[in-house]
Amino acid sequence: MLVNALMLLFVIFSHPSPRPTNDSYKIDIANAVVSVSGKVKTPSGQPVSYANVAVKGSVKGAFTDLEGNFQLFDLSDGSYEIEISAVGYKTMNQLITVVAGKLVNLEVVFEEEDVQMPQFAVIANRDRIFSKVPGSVDFLDKAEIKNLHPISGNEVLRRVAGVHVVDEEGAGMRVNIGIRGLDPDRSRSVLVLEDGVPVALAPYGEPEMYYSPAIDRMAGVEILKGSGQILYGPQTIGGVVNYITPNPPSEHEGAVRIQGGQGGFYSNLINYGNTFGNTGFQVNLLNKGAKNIGPTEFKITDFNTKFLFNFNEKSELGLKLGLYNESSNSTYIGINQVMYDQGGNDFARLAPDDQLDVQRYSVSFNHVYRFNPNVKLRTLAYGYTTTRNWNRQDFSINANNTPPANWTGVVWGDRSIPGGAIFMRNSTGNRNRQFAVGGIEPRLEVNHSLFSFKNELIVGARYLEEKALEQRINGTKAGVQSGNLVEDEQRDGKALSAYFQNSTDVSEKLSFNVGMRVENFNYDRNIFRRNFSGRGIRDTVLVAGSNITEVIPGAGFNFKPVKMVTIFGGVHKGFAPPRTKDAITSTGDALDLEAEKSWNYELGLRSVPTPWLFLEATAFLMDFSNQIIPVSESSGGLGFGVVNAGATRHQGLEGSVNIDISQLLNSKKWNVLYDVNVTYVNAFYNADRFISDININGNRTPYAPEWLVNSSLAVESNSGFGARLTANYVGAQFGDELNTIVPSVDGLIGEIPSYFLLDAVLSYKIAPWNSAFNLSIKNLTDERYISTRRPQGIRVGLPRFITAGFEINF
Incomplete structure (x- = not known):
């Protein structure tokens, strides 16, 4: 069954949507023209990896690399608003103008969001600097959640490697999360937080998840499985899920x-x-x-x-x-x-x-x-x-x-x-x-x-x-x-x-x-x-x-x-x-x-x-x-x-x-x-x-x-x-x-x-x-x-x- 499933995945995803026939479509990325390049840094000068850089009103966008650098390609002449965001920092908006195809250089210094209302972000130092996190970590942002149009949070958590989520009543009101083979019953082996605050009935004596935060209202979900989770007890068995x-x-x-x-x-x-x-x-x-x-x-x-x-x-x-x-x-x-x-x-x-x-x-x-x-x-x-x-x-x-x-x-x-x-x-x-x-x-x-x-x-x-x-x-x-x-x-x-x-x-x-x-x-x-x-x-x-x-x-x-x-x-x-x-x-x-x-x-x-x-x-x-x-x-x-x-x-x-x-x-x-x-x-x-x-x-x-x-x-x-x-x-x-x-x-x-x-x-x-x-x-093929x-x-x-x-x- 696994082999069949993997082959089906290959067949489905190796044939993306039909290729546009207009002149704007180019196969060779070497022919692309860099319109905007830049670097995103923290106030102390450290690079911000995987910050989201988007050209508002278009599908153009990019993520910064491990050094905080990014590039945007093939923008026509005109004025644009660039939006740059990352977890733990205030979103930055920058107006730019592209003239005669000339390269625009940007240097963005984020301003920290110190009080996270009230949240202790689990991932490193509030930001999404994966290159500094001691272990496996995932972040699902607001756009990813919205694009799934989930009935329950189970659909969102399944997007993370190593996470097994079991449906119970179909609406995700009692979330059952198992990480790396741990028993998912009532998420007992997972520390579940909302803005850094425990969610379980009694975090130490009865860590069952009879209440689950509604995914509909979330701006993101963090999942931490590495050694950094020792700061966030009491459980450090499977991982930390922070809504x-x-x-x-x-x-x-x-x-x-x-x-x-x-x-x-x-x-x-x-x-x-x-x-x-x-x-x-x-x-x-x-x-x-x-x-x-x-x-x-x-x-x-x-x-x-x-x-x-x-x-x-x-x-x-x-x-x-x-x-x-x-x-x-x-x-x-x-x-x-x-x-x-x-x-x-x-x-x-x-x-x-x-x-x-x-x-x-x-x-x-x-x-x-x-x-x-x-x-x-x-x-x-x-x-x-x-x-x-x-x-x-x-x-x-x-x-x-x-x-x-x-x-x-x-x-x-x-x-x-x-x-x-x-x-x-x-x-x-x-x-x-x-x-x-x-x-x-x-x-x-x-x-x-x-x-x-x-x-x-x-x-x-x-x-x-x-x-x-x-x-x-x-x-x-x-x-x-x-x-x-x-x-x-x-x-x-x-x-x-x-x-x-x-x-x-x-x-x-x-x-x-x-x-x-x-x-x-x-x-x-x-x-x-x-x-x-x-x-x-x-x-x-x-x-x-x-x-x-x-x-x-x-x-x-x-x-x-x-x-x-x-x-x-x-x-x-x-x-x-x-x-x-x-x-x-x-x-x-x-x-x-x-x-x-x-x-x-x-x-x-x-x-x-x-x-x-x-x-x-x-x-x-x-x-x-x-x-x-x-x-x-x-x-x-x-x-x-x-x-x-x-x-x-x-x-x-x-x-x-x-x-x-x-x-x-x-x-x-x-x-x-x-x-x-x-x-x-x-x-x-x-x-x-x-x-x-x-x-x-x-x-x-x-x-x-x-x-x-x-x-x-x-x-x-x-x-x-x-x-x-x-x-x-x-x-x-x-x-x-x-x-x-x-x-x-x-x-x-x-x-x-x-x-x-x-x-x-x-x-x-x-x-x-x-x-x-x-x-x-959901369940397009109506599988039983x-x-x-x-x-x-x-x-x-x-x-x-x-x-x-x-x-x-x-």
Whole structure:
């Protein structure tokens, strides 16, 4: 299947759009005439690599190379506005005039955006200087996100090598991210941030992603997988995903975006920003929902606003507020293997009364104080609450297909096949949880010249408190949210972290990064009510606590042997604290549960051999002394048990290629871009471990496909027409540790076959109106595939799905 998929990619993308027949089309780039050349630098004189240089009102554009240089070709005589942008800097606009074909030289010095409203950008020192990042890193900007016209953020994250994203309900409201073969369940092994602030329910004790930032309102996404992530705990296992929201513009700027499609789907976003004197603001409101995306109905209201107060030359303050409300019929139950094989019920609502309500309220502050040009203090403070109440109908499955005593009369599947029936019960389990998180993080940034070398030092500390309240209420009828309180508890945690990282430029070609973080986490579990074996449900007072301390070092390097090549590498210790519910049992016993630990290595190369070609390849190894395999309900388990899974190893290769075909062929009227990223992962158990007397040493870890391929061909014309084709291949994967191939009747285990998806987008921009139309088709070939066998049954991937939209900017 992989070979077929790769051949199909070659056939599709080796035949770009028909070649224009007019005189402006030239095959030999040597015939191109350089109209504008320039260099982009930081205020300290360092080159800015991969800054975006665009000629407004045309398809002409370029990225700066590793030395910050760029060229624009074949501009006709006339006046143009050049826009230059990069993450962490204020966008620069430059008016130029081309006369008689004479070369225009530009030198652009960026002005830093110190307060990032409030965000600590994960990538290096706020900018996109890949040549200085100690490890593999990716950035997806606003244009890339908009051009995909995604239904969910899953489509965007798949554009990154090494990232495996599993669809659950089709709308991406519960993101499941696995990096380099790690289990994607609830993104537990990934540190997810929004503007540098944690997003998980409880970052230390319960790092599950039941709330996912809406991709519709994002200005970019950063993904960091190398040793630089040790600054951003608590998790340093798989990587860091940082969602970036837009900052206040320097002058008034607004937009309205409307998207609608099948199944009653809609996504409406309005945003506006401006700056008055020393105060800037940005506000956006997202209203999103659907009657039927697969089996899912949902409504989301998401309001965010930012303020920037520029007090003086030394001090700035950013403030961000967020309100999120979601209601959906999300459910854990999926179809069984019998239903999948027989067809016809892929998107049946097996439990139509199931309902998940999520509310999230957040506030964060980011203050910057500049003591002098070389010393800067940043302080990030934040707090947020998340309420996650989930009403789920009970059901019963047994080998004899015997209905339970409280059966509603509704049965799914096939009663003629042993274990092939799902009986819906007339009872519910209401899993109600509330979380509160607060933290403060001061960070000192110092440029110094120790031993006569140029150094950048970051020193910081973080204090965080988190609290979780959990109740389970069993209802005696389907759909009811009241009933008998059977579980009641509170979990508390206090974390203190300190870190440093120093980057040293040994020469113009070689730099080193050395860092370390120390984590201390104290946690306890207070159980007020539970079900005791042989005694029934009783009120109780069970209190137990524990603590963990870990030292997490890391180091990396960048070496530029020649002008257009950077070799990078790094090593760091992977760490994730144990979940509080796993480390302390429901009877109040504190288990000797270790943290999740690994040593992560990578070695890579990135190059821009020509202005139209970008190459990157990375080899990686993650060697776990103790990987924690989740046993939660979301991963198909019972929610309790021994979770020290022992040694595993993840090793593989990632590769990315970006080609600007229009620059290669010197096209004046067409912008044609092609990219592909390929990931090979071999993730397996690396020590003896027995399950049902079977040694799984050497078996692949669950939900770790060996091959991932994502590719895109995008075409845009000066007239405003655009088209994009995106392909995504996911290799076969196993649903259990035993690597069972033949599926179980209930659908929970068995091989998940590989699948190949194509998405297409057509767009048309109307420049005089500052507006654009689009038509988007997801799963163009209408491929039927299993996206996951979790949490409790098969989820079928979204079928062909068509949306259309309109956007106007003002």
